[in-house]
Amino acid sequence: MVTIQETELREGILSAIRLAKETVQPVLVSEVQKIADIDPFSFFNAGREQFLGERFFWKDPDSRHIIAGLGNCRLIQHDGVRGRFTKTEKEWNRFIETAVILDEYKTSGTGPLMFGGFSFDPLKEKTGLWSKFSDSHFHVPKYMLTVAGGQAYFTSNVICTQHDDADLYEKVLQERQIILLAQKQPVLPMPALQEVIEIAPEEWKESVSELVRELKDSPLKKVVLARELRLRFSKAAEAESVLFRLLKEQQGSFIFAFESNGDCFIGATPERLVKKEGNSVFSACLAGSIGRGADSDSDEKLGRSLLEDQKNLIEHQYVVDMIREAMEETCDEVIIPATPQLMKMKYIQHLYTPVIGKNRRGTPIFSLVDRLHPTPALGGLPKKLAVEKIREMERLDRGYYAAPLGWLDHNGNGEFAVAIRSALLQGEEASLFAGCGIVADSDADSEYRETSIKFRPMLNAFGGNNL
Numbered sequence: 001m002v003t004i005q006e007t008e009l010r011e012g013i014l015s016a017i018r019l020a021k022e023t024v025q026p027v028l029v030s031e032v033q034k035i036a037d038i039d040p041f042s043f044f045n046a047g048r049e050q051f052l053g054e055r056f057f058w059k060d061p062d063s064r065h066i067i068a069g070l071g072n073c074r075l076i077q078h079d080g081v082r083g084r085f086t087k088t089e090k091e092w093n094r095f096i097e098t099a100v101i102l103d104e105y106k107t108s109g110t111g112p113l114m115f116g117g118f119s120f121d122p123l124k125e126k127t128g129l130w131s132k133f134s135d136s137h138f139h140v141p142k143y144m145l146t147v148a149g150g151q152a153y154f155t156s157n158v159i160c161t162q163h164d165d166a167d168l169y170e171k172v173l174q175e176r177q178i179i180l181l182a183q184k185q186p187v188l189p190m191p192a193l194q195e196v197i198e199i200a201p202e203e204w205k206e207s208v209s210e211l212v213r214e215l216k217d218s219p220l221k222k223v224v225l226a227r228e229l230r231l232r233f234s235k236a237a238e239a240e241s242v243l244f245r246l247l248k249e250q251q252g253s254f255i256f257a258f259e260s261n262g263d264c265f266i267g268a269t270p271e272r273l274v275k276k277e278g279n280s281v282f283s284a285c286l287a288g289s290i291g292r293g294a295d296s297d298s299d300e301k302l303g304r305s306l307l308e309d310q311k312n313l314i315e316h317q318y319v320v321d322m323i324r325e326a327m328e329e330t331c332d333e334v335i336i337p338a339t340p341q342l343m344k345m346k347y348i349q350h351l352y353t354p355v356i357g358k359n360r361r362g363t364p365i366f367s368l369v370d371r372l373h374p375t376p377a378l379g380g381l382p383k384k385l386a387v388e389k390i391r392e393m394e395r396l397d398r399g400y401y402a403a404p405l406g407w408l409d410h411n412g413n414g415e416f417a418v419a420i421r422s423a424l425l426q427g428e429e430a431s432l433f434a435g436c437g438i439v440a441d442s443d444a445d446s447e448y449r450e451t452s453i454k455f456r457p458m459l460n461a462f463g464g465n466n467l
């Protein structure tokens with residue numbers, strides 16, 4: 001059993017109610033407690049009954065932060081393009097400005113925190129597929145479990161209004177107790193996968209060939225084109241069944257699930273966009289791909305050939321150049337190795353160059369996200385022209401695919417991944433997405449095969465066979 005010891009929560013709530021009455025504004029109380037280890041997946045899973053549709057899950061590749069959130073005490077969302085990064089940041093800052101924070105541990109990823117992201121391209125014509133997600137969409141959870149550095153922390157976020165009284169404290173205690181004592185739920189098997197529909201594969205290949213012709217004589221150097229698989233199940237699939245498999249099979253990835261209004265965006269991406277911890281900033285260049293070998297010899301051979309392949313090295317270098325430029329605008333020191341290394345995932349290996357910087361004082365993570373998104377690993381080069389090309393050429397409504405997804409805490413620390421190797425789960429159906437960087441040397445058939453490999457982690461997690 002998990003128990004939470006002594007609490008200052010009551011006092012915090014009463015003082016927040018007084019402040020709410022004075023200012024006629026809701027006031028957040030956020031309390032952080034250390035607790036005995038709870039498995040974050042079980043916490044997410046046990047929250048199904050009370051908080052289905054209002055949950056999120058996050059794990060980085062090294063498990064430095066595993067965060068699971070239940071309920072929404074505040075939704076911060078904006079549609080449209082203009083200033084969505086700054087609007088979101090301002091609203092968040094206003095929200096936490098008056099917050100009463102009861103936290104003696106000061107660990108990043110605990111206390112007031114919002115989880116969510118930004119759609120890939122708010123100017124792309126919308127199809128309805130992503131109607132449950134806004135162009136900028138963040139949840140502040142009511143209850144959150146954070147495992148950081150192997151220690152578990154439990155955050156309770158309570159909104160106090162001018163109409164509340166001391167009863168609110170009792171209500172929170174009761175609700176919290178129910179959550180912490182919730183029994184582990186069995187993870188249901190995935191329902192049968194009845195249909196896998198490849199959306200317009202021939203047209204996709206034609207688009208690639210057309211683009212390759214264009215790239216040979218154009219200021220455009222690279223454009224990432226993506227495609228979609230639509231899956232149908234025998235009955236509604238549960239996010240935790242997919243999440244459970246991803247946690248088992250994709251340990252080296254960022255693993256995420258983000259529920260909104262009945263849909264769930266879920267995935268296992270190897271790619272960091274940006275992480276900020278104090279003054280340290282981390283990013284990653286990930287582009288250039290090849291499959292895994294059947295045995296270690298052939299795998300090594302494939303890896304070596306990727307490290308020497310001109311087409312893939314160029315595809316990768318565009319990403320390095322752009323990220324270097326964006327980082328140098330906001331960081332005093334930027335360290336980037338001269339040559340890429342291999343990042344090996346279960347089904348694929350990539351060219352990978354890590355990036356570290358020392359943040360210039362006061363640059364918030366959203367400015368970094370704004371500058372970096374989309375890197376040429378997801379958009380292309382030059383950025384603006386590439387995004388316009390994708391908007392014009394791609395049949396797909398990317399929504400949150402290839403977009404920044406992650407968290408920001410009240411001290412400005414946070415991490416955003418690039419949400420590739422991902423899927424939108426909608427009850428009995430799901431859409432999977434995969435794309436690849438097209439350069440002047442690309443070949444439509446081999447890019448098509450590359451996307452097929454990139455579908456595999458999610459297809460497997462959904463109980464499908466390989467294409």
Ligand SMILES: C=C(O[C@H]1C=CC=C(C(=O)O)[C@@H]1O)C(=O)O
Pocket residue numbers: 224226271286287288289350376377378402420421433434435436437454
């Ligand atoms: C766009 C995707 O992958 C990117 C990340 C790594 C390698 C890539 C590539 O080699 O094309 C892509 O740029 C995707 O998986 O949907």
Ligand SMILES: [Mg+2]
Pocket residue numbers: 287288289315436437450
């Ligand atoms: Mg590629």
